[in-house]
Amino acid sequence: MRVSFDLDEVLFVSPVTHKTEPALRFPMNKIYKERLRLGTPELIRELQGQGYEVWVYTSSYRSERYIRGLFRCYGVRFDGIVNAMRHLEENQKGSSTILPQKVPNRYQIALHVDDESVICSYGREYGFEAYQLDAPDDKWKEKVIAKAAEVRKKWERKKIQK
Ligand SMILES: [Mg+2]
Secondary structure (H helix, E strand, O other): OEEEEOOEOOOEOOOOOOOEOOOOOOOHHHHOOOOEEOOHHHHHHHHHHOOOEEEEEOOOOOOHHHHHHHHHOOOOOOOEEEOHHHHHHHHHOOOOOOOOOOOHHHHOEEEEEEOOHHHHHHHHHHOOEEEEOOOOOOOHHHHHHHHHHHHHHHHHHHHHHO
16 A cells, blocks of 8 residues: 655654754765654654555655655655656646646555645545644654554455455
8 A cells, every 4th residue: 555745844844843853964964955854764664664655745846866865865765756747747737627736546645644734635535545744743653654554444445345
């Protein structure tokens, strides 16, 4: 099952308002300035260890190469990345209907974690589950893992029915 994370305000947070992973060492800290929410590498590896595919779904224009490069410094390898370019190219090009900024269901993503309530609210209509996260939360890893387990149960039940 696929789980995706938004970047800004979810995995990338400000050290002023949130607990963060240590900054990278020079010179990597000059290339990659974003700071990761504390526990991000551990959570992603834990989810992958439990058999989930972990993706990034961001409406930012950061390149796939940049995102992969940054996370590689923290020992994290994503299974897939959707940025604004890819989203527009694959979903919006040649289409007259304006889709939401993110359509995780089009990538078979069953659970998407985002800070924006509007994106989470599309889940019901478009067919994906969402977990809203923005404020600092010391228990966020446990909560995301629990939510993923809950969605996986439903998802497996649906698969059997098909
Ligand atoms: Mg965001």
